């Protein structure tokens with residue numbers, strides 16, 4: 541009986557099936573955590589979504605920016621971009637089943653027994669654990685309410701880029717969602733730089749650094765698992781902060797972390 545956290549799959553279904561074989565995944569006894577970005581860019585997004593939906597009773601999923609983009613497109617608030625590979629999902633006969641399930645997934649998952657928290661991009665240094673869980677819950681409640689369309693209509697944007705408890709309305713929701721799904725670099729007080737997309741380069745002159753390099757407000761032994769940042773190649777140099785996006789869709793590998801003992805497993809990507 542084990543719990544495995546798996547990084548960004550992005551439609552790489554074959555590597556996923558190989559990874560599950562490697563860890564000898566047993567649906568009856570093991571649990572899988574998925575760090576978001578299940579779909580997009582890769583070739584088999586529909587297969588990935590159907591599979592995770594089919595094992596949903598053994599899975600914990602948090603939403604990533606690509607998952608939210610799919611939901612926004614499906615609801616008519618955004619267009620497919622050139623690099624998007626989401627058409628197979630949008631045209632599938634079971635799309636409503638899959639998308640209705642997807643939108644009900646949270647932005648953050650915390651397991652008290654393991655004392656591990658997961659979100660797609662991480663937990664910013666400006667939030668303590670109860671605050672992060674409460675803000676994730678607040679945005680989740682909005683997404684499963686009739687306000688979701690109002691949100692998707694204004695989801696895309698980098699502002700506000702600095703968390704303040706006083707934020708209200710959709711600015712507040714966009715900020716919460718950006719911290720949980722798009723954060724890479726921030727300043728000490730939590731101000732985000734969402735323009736530095738893929739690299740590991742921080743504009744240190746301005747005081748920006750990777751979010752996990754600032755002192756955390758989380759309890760000391762609480763571990764964080766996150767995806768989203770393939771350029772890190774799975775490394776943060778922090779014992780309790782685990783980067784799981786190892787760039788499968790970019791030709792690298794797909795990674796699972798066994799949460800009970802910290803052992804990593806990975807399978808190479810065979811796509812070009």
Ligand SMILES: [Mn+2]
Nearest residue numbers: 577604605768
């Ligand atoms: Mn992402």
